[in-house]
Amino acid sequence: MEYLNIFFQEIYKIIFLVIPVLVSVAMIVWLDRRVWGLVQKRKGPNVVGPFGVLQSLADALKFIFKEIIIPASANKVIFILAPIVTMTLALVAWAVIPMSEIHVLADINVGILYLFAISSLSVYGIIMGGWASNSKYPFLGAIRSAAQMVSYEVSIGIIIINVLLCVGSLNLTDIVLAQKNIWFVIPLFPMFIIFFISALAETNRPPFDLPEAEAELVAGYQTEYSGMMYAMFWLGEYANILLMCALGTILFLGGWLPPIDIYPLNILPAPLWMILKILFLFFLFAITKAIVPRYRYDQLMRLGWKVFLPVSLSYVVLTASFLVYFELLPTKGS
Amino acid sequence: MIAHTIFFYFFSFIAIFSALMVITSRSTINSVFFLILDFISIGCLFIMVGAEFLGMILLIVYVGAVAVLFLFVVMMLNVAQQKQSWFIGKKSTHIPSGLIVGVLIFLELLVVIGGWKYKEGIASSSSIIINKDxxxxxxxxxxxxxxxxxxxxxxxxxxxxxxxxxxxxxxxKRENLKRQNYFTQISREKSSSIEIKKVEFDKGVKIDD
Missing domain, CATH: 1.10.287 (Helix Hairpins)
Incomplete structure (x- = not known):
């Protein structure tokens, strides 16, 4: 009986985590299209619901009623598995994201490693989809995407090491609490920029959306997908983007902490600060999509390996020597 | 404790099952996917025994990087389309040599593990003091x-x-390859790349020399 109680409590918590994430993914898609439209002096989706906020819901409804087409030459099991893997991994990662000091589903010791592991797994959805379609464009898209994600993961990992040096713990809550005096975006500003750009590349966002470059590859790895399966890829992609924004917020923008702990700022509830910061980062993502042209593939690879990797590695040395010289190295829990 | 046991058997069953499937499944691509599943379930087992760092690193390094390269190679070589004809062909020379190697390794393992003895007091000889805090x-x-x-x-x-x-x-090093130099590409100026030439009637101009 006791086990059942715990079980249902956990299920209840999970539902109250997953549903807001899914709803906010739908809203974020709308926001993205809206910002994109406004930058280009269009209106963007503004018909369904007030300001068009229900546009994503309408799109989802449309996707549900569309037929799912599985190509005859496709590897059926892997073809069907690919969008499921993408979506599941994008949602599973949210388990460790702390919305405030108490609002966290799983407060594990190695939270940041967990996030990193999940985001390195998410390349599989794309590879599986691209390969199982058994067609040229999806395969090329999948190869591009895999190479891109693996290379930018390296620089993201090293940036995370930079932050961890200043924190002294792998726990996400500890990372946020370590920023009580100063957000890491100020001492580690170059790393924040590199993190932002790497996050763009990691989530296949423009200007690094080469896996789905329309002009060359039709739609990349999702060319052969239709109906709800396409929508799942889509949802997974946006959930990943949101996750990267949350990660950036936790690592650099001080998570749920207000900018300064004074009266008018700290009456806002902690999760609201977190959401505002995530939205701010997502707004930057959306603006970048609207104003920057797509990179060439070799430029993308050069940027990852020849610029970001050396810069972030030397910044690790800099941070470490600074901390050691001024005896600021964090001990456990501070 | 019951939940712990259930999870342990769940993950170990998946681990053993997928390890078997890696060597028995017919298409190579499925083998690689089962290998990934195996890595993941072993990672989960690591986490269950309290070695969460090792488990996560296993996921990041093996699943996130090494297995991706495995998949790459298998997909690029298109071995997925090949059927394993080793056991079907009549003039197969693989089976005898494989058998010999397999039996030798098995015997070696038997000799080594059969003669394995722990040094006395090995548990206490470890100098590391484990701090539970x-x-x-x-x-x-x-x-x-x-x-x-x-x-x-x-x-x-x-x-x-x-x-x-x-x-x-x-x-x-490949010769005669046109390489792109980003700095020259970006720093191109109008003055250095455009030249206006007066073309006389019926003469034409010679360019690119």
Missing amino acids: ISNTHQLGNVMYTDYILYFQLSGIILLLSMIGAIVLTYR
Whole structure:
């Protein structure tokens, strides 16, 4: 009986985590299209619901009623598995994201490693989809995407090491609490920029959306997908983007902490600060999509390996020597 | 405790099942996917015994990077389309040699494991004092960067060597290749790239010399 109680409590918590994430993914898609439209002096989706906020819901409804087409030459099991893997991994990662000091589903010791592991797994959805379609464009898209994600993961990992040096713990809550005096975006500003750009590349966002470059590859790895399966890829992609924004917020923008702990700022509830910061980062993502042209593939690879990797590695040395010289190295829990 | 046992059997069953499927499944691509499943369930088992750092690193390194390259190779070579004809063909020379190697390895393992004896008092001879207050990752770092720093550095150097070796083996200098230089591409000016020429009637101009 006791086990059942715990079980249902956990299920209840999970539902109250997953549903807001899914709803906010739908809203974020709308926001993205809206910002994109406004930058280009269009209106963007503004018909369904007030300001068009229900546009994503309408799109989802449309996707549900569309037929799912599985190509005859496709590897059926892997073809069907690919969008499921993408979506599941994008949602599973949210388990460790702390919305405030108490609002966290799983407060594990190695939270940041967990996030990193999940985001390195998410390349599989794309590879599986691209390969199982058994067609040229999806395969090329999948190869591009895999190479891109693996290379930018390296620089993201090293940036995370930079932050961890200043924190002294792998726990996400500890990372946020370590920023009580100063957000890491100020001492580690170059790393924040590199993190932002790497996050763009990691989530296949423009200007690094080469896996789905329309002009060359039709739609990349999702060319052969239709109906709800396409929508799942889509949802997974946006959930990943949101996750990267949350990660950036936790690592650099001080998570749920207000900018300064004074009266008018700290009456806002902690999760609201977190959401505002995530939205701010997502707004930057959306603006970048609207104003920057797509990179060439070799430029993308050069940027990852020849610029970001050396810069972030030397910044690790800099941070470490600074901390050691001024005896600021964090001990456990501070 | 019951939940713990259930999860343990769940993950170990998946681990053993997928390990079997890696060697028995017909298409190579399925083998690789089962290998990934195996890595993941082993990672989960690591986490269950309290070695969460090892489990996560296993996921990041093996699943996130090594297995991706595996998949790459298998997909690019298109071995998925090939059927395993080793056991079907009449003139198969693989089976006898494979059998010999397999039996030899099995015998060697028997000899080694059969004669295995733990040194007396090996558990107490360990000089590491485990502090229960700090997390597993912290403890690992404390041990790795102090008592075992030499081994740690050595393994780093071995990795570096293998990386350099891989680069040396695959690098070849190709002649007559047009390379793109980003700095010249970006720093191109109008004055250096455009030239206006007066074309006389019926003469034409000679360009590119």
